[in-house]
Amino acid sequence: MPPRLPLTRYLRIPNGSFQQGAAPQLTRIVAPISCPSRPFSTTSVDKAKVGERRHRDPYALAQAHQRKVANLARQEVLQKERAAALGDPVRGITTPFIESLDYAVPHAAIPTDTSTSRSPSTSTRREPHLNYFLTPSEVQRSLEYSYNLTKPPVASNRNIVDPAREAERARVHAERHENAQRAISRIVSLENGNSKDRTRANVQKCIDVFGRHNTDKYLTPRSPSIVSRDSPLSPPPEKTPRAGPDTGSPEVQVAILTAKIRVLANHLEGQGGREAGGKNDKHNKRNLRLLVHRRQKMLRYMRTKERGGERWQNLVQTLGLTDGTWRGEISL
Template sequence: MPPRIPRFPCLRSSQAHQTPPTSFVLPFRSFTSTAPSHASTAQQKRRSRDPYILAQAAAKRAANQSRQEVLRKQRAAAYGDPVKGVTTPFLETFDTAGQELEGKEDKLETLKGSHLKHFLSASEIEQRLDESYVLSAPVPEKVLKAVPDLSANKPTAGTDSAEGELIKEHKARHDNATAAIVRIASLTNASSADRRRVNIQRSIDTFGRHNTDQTLPQRPVSLPAICRHHPDPAAWVAEETKKAEERRAANEKLRAGPDTGSSEVQIAILTAKIRTLSQFLESRGKGDKSNKRNLRLLVHRRQKLLKYLWRKEKGGPRWQHCVDSLGITDGAWKGEITL
């Protein structure tokens, strides 16, 4: 008789006879996710069909949406346009290079105190016109008689009345030449290249540190950790401020010329270029893709300089002077700019 060897039980069959595990119970919810058509109670069906409740919910939804729209517009207005910014009096002068183009006469006095074309100055033009007036003046009759060489080349006036007529004619010709020179040198009929050159020079004069260091206050001295252990913090701050003033005075003596490379000057120059290019694209450059790309590059380059100036000045006087004069808003340097 063969031996009886017990067989090992099958695990699959043993698991099949076990009791199923308890089902997972969801936590209690204070609201219902059941559709109104499948509501289990009559109260739920009645609430889903109550016109008063539906109207109240619609009114709340409309009020919320209108409030969100108002807040969105307020945030957009406060953020500002990254390209145009806010219009300021100094920003408007970029269009005319700082000159009033209307209501001006063609006289030499109108050129004083303003920039001119061809790198000219009002004093230089006045000096040259005075020299030309003297050189082109008619020679008096007495001088012609005294010098025979002059009388051979120039006509003589027989009477004093004829000499007076020559002087009047010479004065009229000189006035006509002066008006022509004024029109040539004035920026009234200037090209965009002349206006750009003058705007760059005006930006250097307005925002250059060789001028602003004498008018704008210095950034306040930051208080390091060592100041907390100083017996007299106020005296320490006064001493550090005095040292900063001495360093600034020493740097001013070493300055070789006007400031043309500071962040404020570069931001002002880029703002003038951005304003000119944006006006061109709005008026007659609708399909100019190349200049649209150039505008985007200029805006992003100005954004980098603005971030650098904010980080260095920490919202100091230089920053406020630059932002207030150029009408720059937060949208021009904060976050991502998409044109």
């Protein structure tokens, strides 16, 4: 670099005093100003050339590009591994109970004999869920009553009865009853119902499976809290008996929220019976986000209260919940 020379500054100062109505005369005075001079640059010429050559070297540029691509690929792999470790925050893992929510079919009932088994997997099947708040036993009784009510009467005097005509009447009556039975089965079937009917049946199923009026028979409750040494040891107070099925426990609420979340997730992915699906359904996207975060809060509360007990393990295994459903931040 060329040496730096001191600069000069030209100033204009007034010559004499100002008079009213006359412009002051200005004189140009050269005032040299001293400034530190650097006769040469501190940067070495060799270093500057090396940096310039390295910046323009295609081999070095290719190596830097390869390192960048490798780092980005590694970051993507790590993100996928973390997401796989946490699991899907919306659906979780598919289990038989979760699959039964799509078609509102019954799930395995709780065991009746708690002395032989502590798991609900060895029990019998529940009655199938029907629409309009009906049960299979009620439908069967109604069909039997209808069959007996519409049955052709039998004449007391058998001498004046034509056996062929009587057999024909019985055959027609049986055929009509079979047609009516098939029609009633299609009407009360949840497969022909709408999403609201299936959700109602799923809510009732969640209450039956996770309600403490049933789970207390085969699940051990959590251990009591630690009592301080200063307080006297006294038995815990007796609980007030429930007036009906349990609908307010955390596990029941989590199961109901899971059923509603699955319905919205299927709709937004285009599996709800519509061709276009719910890609542009912002209203239901917001509802899904609210339900997922509400379930996350409920799971955190239950995990803190149960301290990883049998109720927590039963809930997680039955619903297929992963760590992503309650741990960390959920962004949809």
